[in-house]
Amino acid sequence: MRHPVSRWVILGLLLFVAVPACWSGEFDYPSYNQSTLQEIMQKEKSHSHDEAQAAKYDDIIQLECRFAKYRVPCGFSDDRRLISEKKKMVIKLWMEMNRIDAKLAALYQQEIQVFDGVGIYWIPIQEQLIPHIDRELVQNDSMELFIILTGTVESEYVFIATEYEKPLSPAGNSRQATASARTTF
Helix, strand or coil, X not given: CCCHHHHHHHHHXXXXXXXXXXXXXXXXXXXXXXXXXXXXXXXXXXXXXXXXXXXXXXXXXXXXXXXXXXXXXXXXXXXXXXXXXXXXXXXXXXXXXXXXXHHHHHHEEEEEEEECCCCEEEEEEEHHHHHHHHHHCCCCCEXXXXXXXXXEECCEEEEEEEEEECCCCCCCCXXXXXXXCCCCC
């Protein structure tokens, strides 16, 4: 004889554990792979289009079919600029391809300049993170940037920044408390 009550108990436990985790809104730090911008560039060049080929065309874009999420250490530069229309198009198309609401592409209007020991990079960042960056970071601060590779435009890699983390001082608060104050996807 089957016990219908035990099914309800199991379903109840599953909902009790799974549903709050889905609705918690916490940033998913573990889903981002630790790397460096230079390592990512080297890896991507091994399976990307030929740069000489890309130079022949002004509007070559490639979309990334993987959901390549990285956590990268970098230095913060106070320089910003508006994102080019081509980069906006790559971000929007990437979101549509991955069944992410393309309206979220509107969150990316500016890009910040970051650097590592090897290069300087422009990374589009969510608009709602900008006020926090303005308060928390100054020129040459170290930070960890949580980025997703969306594709390339004319052989330039297009990442989107979904979160950042300033290394904590010994007396600092937990990263979870800081990140929960910022809404990201």
